[in-house]
Amino acid sequence: MNAAYVAAAAPLLGSILLLAGHRRLREPLAGWIVVALGFVSFGASVYLWVAEVGRAAGHKTVDLGIFRWLPVNHLQVSFGLQVDPLSVFFCLFVTGVSSLIFLYSIGYMHGDPSFPRFFFYLSLFLFSMVTLVLADNFLFMFLGWEGVGFCSYGLIGFWFERNRAAVAAKKAFVTNRVGDFGFMIALYLMYEHFGSFNFSRVLGPLMHGATLGAGFATALGLMLLLGACGKSAQFPLYMWLPDAMEGPTPISALIHAATMVTAGVYLLARSAPILHFSGTTQWVVACVGIATAFVASTIACTETDIKRILAYSTLAEIGFMFLAEGSGDFTSALFLTVTHAFFKALLFLSAGAVIHALADEQDIWHMGGLRKYLPLTFGAFFIGYLALSAVPPLSGWWSHEAVLEAAYHKNVGLWIVGVLVDGLTAYYMSREVMLVFFGGARWKENRPSPAQEAAGAAEGHGHGEPHDAPWTMSVPLVVLAIGAVVGGIIDLPFGGLDFLTKFLAPVFPTSVVPAFPLANATKLWIGVAGTCVNLIGLILGILAWREGVPRPVLEPSFFRHGWYIDEGVADAVAGPLALAADAVAYDVDRGLVDRFVNDVAGVTAGTGRQLRRIQTGYVRTYALGIGAGALAILIYAVARLGG
Amino acid sequence: MRVPAEWYLVVALMLFVIGATGLLIRRNILVMFMCVELMLNAVNLTFVTFSRTLNDISGQAAVFFVLVVAAAEVVVGLGIIVAIFRRRAEATADDVHILKG
Numbered sequence: 001m002n003a004a005y006v007a008a009a010a011p012l013l014g015s016i017l018l019l020a021g022h023r024r025l026r027e028p029l030a031g032w033i034v035v036a037l038g039f040v041s042f043g044a045s046v047y048l049w050v051a052e053v054g055r056a057a058g059h060k061t062v063d064l065g066i067f068r069w070l071p072v073n074h075l076q077v078s079f080g081l082q083v084d085p086l087s088v089f090f091c092l093f094v095t096g097v098s099s100l101i102f103l104y105s106i107g108y109m110h111g112d113p114s115f116p117r118f119f120f121y122l123s124l125f126l127f128s129m130v131t132l133v134l135a136d137n138f139l140f141m142f143l144g145w146e147g148v149g150f151c152s153y154g155l156i157g158f159w160f161e162r163n164r165a166a167v168a169a170k171k172a173f174v175t176n177r178v179g180d181f182g183f184m185i186a187l188y189l190m191y192e193h194f195g196s197f198n199f200s201r202v203l204g205p206l207m208h209g210a211t212l213g214a215g216f217a218t219a220l221g222l223m224l225l226l227g228a229c230g231k232s233a234q235f236p237l238y239m240w241l242p243d244a245m246e247g248p249t250p251i252s253a254l255i256h257a258a259t260m261v262t263a264g265v266y267l268l269a270r271s272a273p274i275l276h277f278s279g280t281t282q283w284v285v286a287c288v289g290i291a292t293a294f295v296a297s298t299i300a301c302t303e304t305d306i307k308r309i310l311a312y313s314t315l316a317e318i319g320f321m322f323l324a325e326g327s328g329d330f331t332s333a334l335f336l337t338v339t340h341a342f343f344k345a346l347l348f349l350s351a352g353a354v355i356h357a358l359a360d361e362q363d364i365w366h367m368g369g370l371r372k373y374l375p376l377t378f379g380a381f382f383i384g385y386l387a388l389s390a391v392p393p394l395s396g397w398w399s400h401e402a403v404l405e406a407a408y409h410k411n412v413g414l415w416i417v418g419v420l421v422d423g424l425t426a427y428y429m430s431r432e433v434m435l436v437f438f439g440g441a442r443w444k445e446n447r448p449s450p451a452q453e454a455a456g457a458a459e460g461h462g463h464g465e466p467h468d469a470p471w472t473m474s475v476p477l478v479v480l481a482i483g484a485v486v487g488g489i490i491d492l493p494f495g496g497l498d499f500l501t502k503f504l505a506p507v508f509p510t511s512v513v514p515a516f517p518l519a520n521a522t523k524l525w526i527g528v529a530g531t532c533v534n535l536i537g538l539i540l541g542i543l544a545w546r547e548g549v550p551r552p553v554l555e556p557s558f559f560r561h562g563w564y565i566d567e568g569v570a571d572a573v574a575g576p577l578a579l580a581a582d583a584v585a586y587d588v589d590r591g592l593v594d595r596f597v598n599d600v601a602g603v604t605a606g607t608g609r610q611l612r613r614i615q616t617g618y619v620r621t622y623a624l625g626i627g628a629g630a631l632a633i634l635i636y637a638v639a640r641l642g643g
Numbered sequence: 644m645r646v647p648a649e650w651y652l653v654v655a656l657m658l659f660v661i662g663a664t665g666l667l668i669r670r671n672i673l674v675m676f677m678c679v680e681l682m683l684n685a686v687n688l689t690f691v692t693f694s695r696t697l698n699d700i701s702g703q704a705a706v707f708f709v710l711v712v713a714a715a716e717v718v719v720g721l722g723i724i725v726a727i728f729r730r731r732a733e734a735t736a737d738d739v740h741i742l743k744g
Contacts, residue, residue: 617740619675623666 001404002049002064004081006044007091008130010037014123022116024193026216030116031106031529034123038099041126045091053503060506063136063200073422077197077208080254080297082136085505086334090266091132091550095343098126100476105250107472108356114438117157118248123221125151129259133266137197138187141267145183145231148260152603155255156247156425168243175240176257179230181220183267186223189216199270206273207512217274221281224271225288235292239566241315242291249352252307255307257314257348258341265321265337269330285408286326290417293319297424299562301431302555305362306351313388314344316421320403323418328407330508331501335491336403338500339395343387349477350381354436357466358443358472364432368548371443373466378437385433387484389426390534395487401527402493408526409516423537430541439548493523524638659685672704679720683713697713707720 014037018030023032052060070077081087102122109118128147135141157169187197191262193216204213228234233241233256244256255261266277268285275281296315303309317340324333355362357374371378387396400422408415443466468474491500516628544554561567657660669675682720687706727734 214659377715617743619736620667621738627663627667 002062002081002129003047004064004083004091004134005066007041007048008081008094008127008134010044010124011126011130011180013037015120015127018116018120018123019075020118025116027110027112027115028106030119031102031109034119035099035102035106037123037347038095038102041130042092042099045088045402048088049059049092052083052085056480057506060126061200062140064135073497074195075191077137077139079140080136080165080198080621081134081386082199083134084507085268085504086269087133089131089301089334089338089504090262092535094129094133094259095126095342097248097341097480098129100123101250101258102126102253102347104253104352104473105248108250108352109248109472114158119630120253121151121154121158123154126258129263132263136199138190138199138202139197140276141184141270142187145227145263148233148255148263150181150242151175152176152251152255152260155251156244158336162246163380165246168240168246172244174239175237176230179192179227179237182223182226182230185299186220187225189281193220203273204278205353207509209511212274212277214278214280217277218280221271221275222284224274224457225281225285227268228264228322229288230264231267231563232261232322233315234264234288234319234322235295236565238292238296238315239569242308242311242562243304245311249307249348249355252311253348256275256311256346259396261314261318262321262341263369264339265318265325265333268322268325268355269334272325272330272508273346273512274603275325277350282326284326285387286323286407286414289322289324289326290320290407290414290421291608292316292317293323293418293421295563295565297428298559299423299425301428302560303428304364305431306354306367306436306562307348307362308588309364310344310347310351313425313429314351316425317344319389320400320418320421323414324403324406327406327410327414328513329402330513331405331491331504332399332402334504335500337400338490339387339399340425342480342487343384343394343396346380346477346480346484347384347388348429349473350384353377353469353473353477354381356469357375361443364435365550366443366445367436368439368443369437369464370443371437374437374468375476376477377469380481381437382433383484385429389429389538390422390531391426391538392531393488395484397531398488402491402528404526405518405523406516408522415526419533422530423533426534426537427541430538434542434545435548437521442548458464519522648692649697651688655688655692657686658688660684670737672727672734672739675736676724680713680717683709691738723727 011034017033018025022030024473055062061082064081065085066079066081068076069079089284103282104436105118105122109115112118125148128144128151130144132141132144132148133143151171153169155171157166160166160169190197190202196202226237229237240255241261245252247256275285291471293316296312296319300309300312300316303312317336321336321340322334324330324336354367354370354374354377357377358367361367384392387394390400404415404422407418469477474520489497491498558564659682662678662685664680665681666675669678686738687709690702690706690709694700694706727739
């Protein structure tokens, strides 16, 4: 019995239990079951990791078949798990972060009438995500891919009685379908060319000397990129992610920051041998990443929703991961993935604690001065803020510098924009921290009246002053904060401490991911320059927003409207589409289809009106008819036989 | 003496023509009904005749089928006729024309 089975089966068991017993399993038991099974899955992943480290070089990949899924002629698709450094790495941080967020959710979702449904989705999500990263072929992976998409839909629209949440869920689902379309085309191309979906048959030969035509590699790579863009919310399929913040905050932290949105990063990392044969695709990946990062960062500078700011920064961070992958440095992309999982989950969860404390207030202009009331939450958010702003020596700084080095090697232009994005990130995160935790307590102005508050306190909510969250919510905060501070040690770029690089080396052999040596002087120079820009952004942000005074000059409406991209897409799609729909409805449907149906009915009715005349109702007429008919048949028979 | 088969056939033909003519020209439902029976039995007679002539028993078997069908038809037909007479004291076939299209 391999631990990989346990890692995948534990969350599946959790979702089945909750589905079967959703009438009996109530709060908080339903949540504890899922949390326990999540930690079982994490434990199995740790075991996998230890086993993987212990395996001899050259035997790092273990393929575990479960059963044959689609035996069609020479196409054999199996349900199978592949354990290799890449999948173990993803499995480890996915199950780890998920378990912590599950624990947090017990506190956050306290009192929600649909508590078991929430945990059912969480468990199913974890199962799908583990399947996605452990699958040994692209088709099985696609199954997990769709599974996480479905759970994301269900969780964004968890409070579906709110119209905005229901709409956001639909938007996410539909946008993801566009990406899935690309993934499916990639699957067809793969079958056409390799006759298989198995990693060992598709990617294995490419890692050991086989080559791929540049044209085909570009087509395949771009379709995979389209799939990755949908799931990872990259330009142009990014619009769904900020809206996805309508879901409960743990979901924003888990699915829409730490894990699911990194599925695209995983897909591209897994497909590294394919990307290797297409320089065009690498460039497109890098440009998509940097463009998303830049656009998202500018929008985040003007956003006023505490969670949507974080959502835009997620876009930017994933853009950085794509940038690194396009620049041919997959290890630093994955390094950023794991550090980002820590500090972004931390930021979201502490933002959730703020929202929780202020009774569902999300506008940062209605907050302020909260550091005195929520000391623990403030500490956690502040650590996440420093890590995201890439302040040395926190985890974000190490990973950002690694990505920027790769970008510099690829192209100086990419590096300049990357540094600028980092500076913007530091700036808008300072703005958020200043407006939420410092300055005057603006939230007091629109608090409910004392009478309402008393009523709320009786139910156990809104006890006068905002306060820190229960232990189930604070323990994950502390663990994630530690991760956000020291996460950098997993891949330090000196003294042979680059554990992650060494661990992942078997998946990214130099045959498909060439090393790029940068002179130490260059590294130092770009590191110092990047860090300076970060700190400048940080200080500017603090200075501009310290007092909590609105400054419209710094919030141009062009950015506030998200570059008008969302509206533009809506108009572009809705305008011509509405016209086309009208044309179909009034010209084609009414003029052609309806008319045809009506004409058929008219002809039938007219024929009937004529034919009814021979129905006299007199028996003798019918008898005559029968007689005449019999006679006619007789005459015919005689003529045929007799003649 | 042995009666030639043609005579039977002639009788059957006469019976059939009488039945058919009666069906077409009479108005009384009961009489029309009896005419139908007459036609059926004319056919039965030809069946039996040919059965004897050709020395083949299946003609006589067919007669039994016709008799069974005729009996069933009488049950249904008389039922309808009784129902009609219940509704109106005197009725001709032409009075019952509600199936007119």
